[in-house]
Amino acid sequence: MKAKKLLIVGTLLLSTIVLASCGKSSSKGYSTTGSTGGTYQGVIKGGHYKTSKARGVNINQNNNQYNLKSFESGLTDVSKRVFSTKNYIFQEGQYLSTDTIESWLGRKTKSNPNGLNPTRGKKSDPNPEYIQQIEEQDYMTESGSSLKLKGMTIGIGINSEYNYHKKTDGPSYTKKISDEEVQRQGKIAADKVLKRLRQRKDLKNIPIVIALYKQAPDDSLVGGTFFAYSKNSGSSVSTWHKLNYKNTVLPKANAETSQNSGSSTDNDSFSNFKSQIQNFFPNLSGVTAQAQYHNGSLSGMHITITTQFYSQSEISSFTAYIARAAKRYLPHGIPIDIKIQSDSEMQAVVYRNSGSDNFQSHVFNSY
Amino acid sequence: MKAKKLLIVGTLLLSTIVLASCGKSSSKGYSTTGSTGGTYQGVIKGGHYKTSKARGVNINQNNNQYNLKSFESGLTDVSKRVFSTKNYIFQEGQYLSTDTIESWLGRKTKSNPNGLNPTRGKKSDPNPEYIQQIEEQDYMTESGSSLKLKGMTIGIGINSEYNYHKKTDGPSYTKKISDEEVQRQGKIAADKVLKRLRQRKDLKNIPIVIALYKQAPDDSLVGGTFFAYSKNSGSSVSTWHKLNYKNTVLPKANAETSQNSGSSTDNDSFSNFKSQIQNFFPNLSGVTAQAQYHNGSLSGMHITITTQFYSQSEISSFTAYIARAAKRYLPHGIPIDIKIQSDSEMQAVVYRNSGSDNFQSHVFNSY
Structure with a gap:
């Protein structure tokens, strides 16, 4: 499993590099995918669609593919509340790489100090992994002949239950995570993520929207839902707005x-x-x-x-x-x-x- | 294989019977499926869609499912040349039963005198099975509160190659069948089919369209095409009109x-x-x-x-x-x-x- 994951990630990185080098050769020109009513236009550079720097990470993060799809399209819906489809052009996340997101989704350890999840603790009663997936979306506007980043949305998916094994190949156990805990953990992670993003020069002054998503259980026949978002100009999260979706x-x-x-x-x-x-x-x-x-x-x-x-x-x-x-x-x-x-x-x-x-x-x- | 086929046919017959008995209970009322531009309305009786009397026969007749689909939709296209979608309502074939079509598609033997295909002949050099599938479509018009049969289209699919085994479980051999032979065999079968249909009182006076289809080989990535049709008022086939399709x-x-x-x-x-x-x-x-x-x-x-x-x-x-x-x-x-x-x-x-x-x-x- 691990080896396969690494192989996929490696292939993705490679194709991202190839893509990037192709893109450069074509001066600063860009074009867009075109859009059908109410959807964003996407960025094409040098004839290629600009894929995410962390492409494919979330596929491996979701045992339940409904969580993958509803997270991605739900995140776009949240973005539409802040960045209108008329004025903004959508770009797949270019600032958080596969490595970055994978380290953030890990547990915090000596070798992984940026892990957003707590250390494992007791094997017989481990601390849950709360943060399951993270996705970046970039929102651009035209500025002369090029595109400028004018906004970003970050989605954070928080588990509503945690599945674990006490022994390798032993039976599977499940810990329910309460809604209050999902919210609390989401907000803690949001604060850390926002601070980290603001440390980057190019992300200092843009509005950053953070949206929190409660993952559905692995056996659910529908995905989870976004329950809160905030639009931030500084480096601490401002007001949380509640979102009331139910699947x-x-x-x-x-x-x-x-x-x-x-x-x-x-x-x-x-x-x-x-x-x-x-x-x-x-x-x-x-x-x-x-x-x-x-x-x-x-x-x-x-x-x-x-x-x-x-x-x-x-x-x-x-x-x-x-x-x-x-x-x-x-x-x-x-x-x-x-x-x-x-x-x-x-x-x-x-x-x-x-x-x-x-x-x-x-x-x-x-x- | 054989047992499975019989089971499917049996199930179909059973469901046809159940359907038919349901349908009867609702007097003579009928309704239609509604249509979207350029397609036929279909017949609903007693709330149920009226399925074909020979439902599912052609699924077993086609190793290449492209032949199944292109035969069925091609046949409807031929029908549209004669029975306009505005004036006629489509009904799945109600006159030729599964038994009838299966006997016609068989080889002519003592126990199956109506077989349209020749006897097998020498095992080492068998006569091809030319006729591979037959489908009936009924075209109705309103007459007071009920529907009357006002036309019928019969599609006949003729093989362009014949696959056979000299020994059970032995290697597979293929005989190519020339276009001339496909046409000749199709016309012979059409004449027999038309004569048989006219023997039925209820089919004596309606126009009967017969359309001939050349089956694509089993390994083809597209289905075959219709190459001729005739609209008949009597019991021998009148003029054949050429159709020039290529996939x-x-x-x-x-x-x-x-x-x-x-x-x-x-x-x-x-x-x-x-x-x-x-x-x-x-x-x-x-x-x-x-x-x-x-x-x-x-x-x-x-x-x-x-x-x-x-x-x-x-x-x-x-x-x-x-x-x-x-x-x-x-x-x-x-x-x-x-x-x-x-x-x-x-x-x-x-x-x-x-x-x-x-x-x-x-x-x-x-x-």
């Missing part, structure tokens, strides 16, 4: 729905949708959804329908029907996408972007 | 491009697109396309880009860039879709529908 899986188990929560109508409308399309096409293997709530209201859904179709005409008819049923049964005014897939491949997609009322669909085909 | 894979091997063919510019524009995006994002594993030509002109493309991305921001930036590069480098005025995927999942899709100039894109995400 859930639909349909809910019976025990959950009996709670008198605001989300029970959403679960009902999803269940209606589900039974409608299962009645339409009886041998669907699964209809599930990830739903996100923001300040108590449903803010988006990712639906997956696993099918056992036998022909393109079935897929095509089913897709047309889904688009109609989705508009009729699913909550209005939020972005939703629906993947229609077999065990081996995606067959069609139906989606509604944020702000739109109609669903668009595309059936995958082959010549 | 190919891009980028072409060097030997192919040196031919002075009309498609070399298309290959060039695809190669430009490919090198542009590979330069942009250096560790893409593959950029390939299926292209279809109709009467010598490029009529559509399915592009697959296999990636090794590390973050959602990379996918998002790459997708925005692809949409721009596709508009700039790929041929105009034809439907194109681009799947952006890792080994394990689809990450984004960029597509342009027929008749549209702009590409739409959707990035798959997760909470």
